[in-house]
Amino acid sequence: MWSTSPTTQWEKDRKYYEKKHPRELAAVLNNLGRYIDLLNRSKKAACAEAGYLHGEGAGVVAIDQKAGGKSLQETRMYIFANEAEKVLYLITIGNKDSQHDDVLYSRDFVKEHFPPPEQTKPD
Amino acid sequence: MPTETETKAPARPTGRKYTSVAELMRGENVSREVQDRVAELESETRISRYLAGMRAASGLTQAELAEKLNCTQSCISKWESGEDEELTIKVIWDYCRATDQRLGIFIGKPLGHVEAIKAYAFGLRDRLKALAAIANSDSDLEQSIQAFFGEAFFNLLTIFENCQREMPNSGDFELRIETQCKQPKMLTCRHSEPQHKPSREAVMA
Numbered sequence: 001m002w003s004t005s006p007t008t009q010w011e012k013d014r015k016y017y018e019k020k021h022p023r024e025l026a027a028v029l030n031n032l033g034r035y036i037d038l039l040n041r042s043k044k045a046a047c048a049e050a051g052y053l054h055g056e057g058a059g060v061v062a063i064d065q066k067a068g069g070k071s072l073q074e075t076r077m078y079i080f081a082n083e084a085e086k087v088l089y090l091i092t093i094g095n096k097d098s099q100h101d102d103v104l105y106s107r108d109f110v111k112e113h114f115p116p117p118e119q120t121k122p123d
Numbered sequence: 124m125p126t127e128t129e130t131k132a133p134a135r136p137t138g139r140k141y142t143s144v145a146e147l148m149r150g151e152n153v154s155r156e157v158q159d160r161v162a163e164l165e166s167e168t169r170i171s172r173y174l175a176g177m178r179a180a181s182g183l184t185q186a187e188l189a190e191k192l193n194c195t196q197s198c199i200s201k202w203e204s205g206e207d208e209e210l211t212i213k214v215i216w217d218y219c220r221a222t223d224q225r226l227g228i229f230i231g232k233p234l235g236h237v238e239a240i241k242a243y244a245f246g247l248r249d250r251l252k253a254l255a256a257i258a259n260s261d262s263d264l265e266q267s268i269q270a271f272f273g274e275a276f277f278n279l280l281t282i283f284e285n286c287q288r289e290m291p292n293s294g295d296f297e298l299r300i301e302t303q304c305k306q307p308k309m310l311t312c313r314h315s316e317p318q319h320k321p322s323r324e325a326v327m328a
Contacts, residue, residue, distance in 0.1 A: 005137065043181070113136060
């Protein structure tokens with residue numbers, strides 16, 4: 001079973017969105033729930049695909065606000081799916097304007113906390 | 124974004140883990156307003172969520188399912204990511220057929236507990252009758268169906284007994300079973316010691 005784990009930045013962003021954009025936050029949280037269901041039921045990783053998911057490189061996935069209602073601001077929740085632990089790390093939440101920075105920020109989080117195996121080998 | 128003008132500190136894992144979004148929202152003290160809206164959205168996307176799960180459980184990618192259904196991958200993506208009201212019966216039917224799975228949908232006012240138990244009981248009766256009809260027409264299957272009846276009977280009583288234990292004053296409860304079988308069988312249903320009626324043995328014919 002997959003679980004989710006928030007990060008310190010996600011906590012801050014979540015509080016901001018809760019106050020300023022609660023409908024957008026609800027929409028991405030609902031899609032996060034859909035993604036968890038999908039991962040739990042998938043026979044293989046390739047099956048866990050959906051229109052509200054966007055691969056952002058380095059294992060970072062963005063979940064958008066699709067099917068969350070009309071006239072919502074473009075919102076994305078950035079996550080990292082750690083296959084080994086079966087944990088979805090919730091990294092940050094942002095809008096279209098901050099998209100570029102959010103992707104880089106999320107990739108940095110993954111690099112720092114989940115470096116690829118070759119980087120962990122001793123010299 | 125809250126930090127557009129400021130530099131974000133690097134994110135650190137908090138170590139807290141949640142197995143569902145509902146649990147996450149409760150654990151992180153997300154406002155009632157957001158929790159209610161998520162619940163509302165969940166009910167509006169329940170079938171599409173289930174369809175995506177059916178495909179994934181069958182080991183099919185969206186492209187593979189699209190090929191089976193003779194449609195485009197973007198159609199599949201739209202159905203699975205959209206709202207339930209956009210789906211048609213044909214789409215649901217196609218998913219069941221292509222994934223060889225079964226999906227039951229109930230729409231409308233939910234049944235009360237008593238109504239639901241009655242509905243299940245009638246369903247159970249119909250299934251048992253169908254099995255009895257098979258036993259009458261097929262002597263090879265008769266014995267195994269007979270054995271299944273005994274097992275099912277005992278299991279149902281166990282369910283009743285376990286639920287009864289959760290009732291207040293369950294110690295006063297007596298479940299007395301009387302059956303008439305061709306071959307004597309001991310049917311037992313153990314319960315906490317009854318205070319008023321000591322005779323709770325299963326009666327054999």
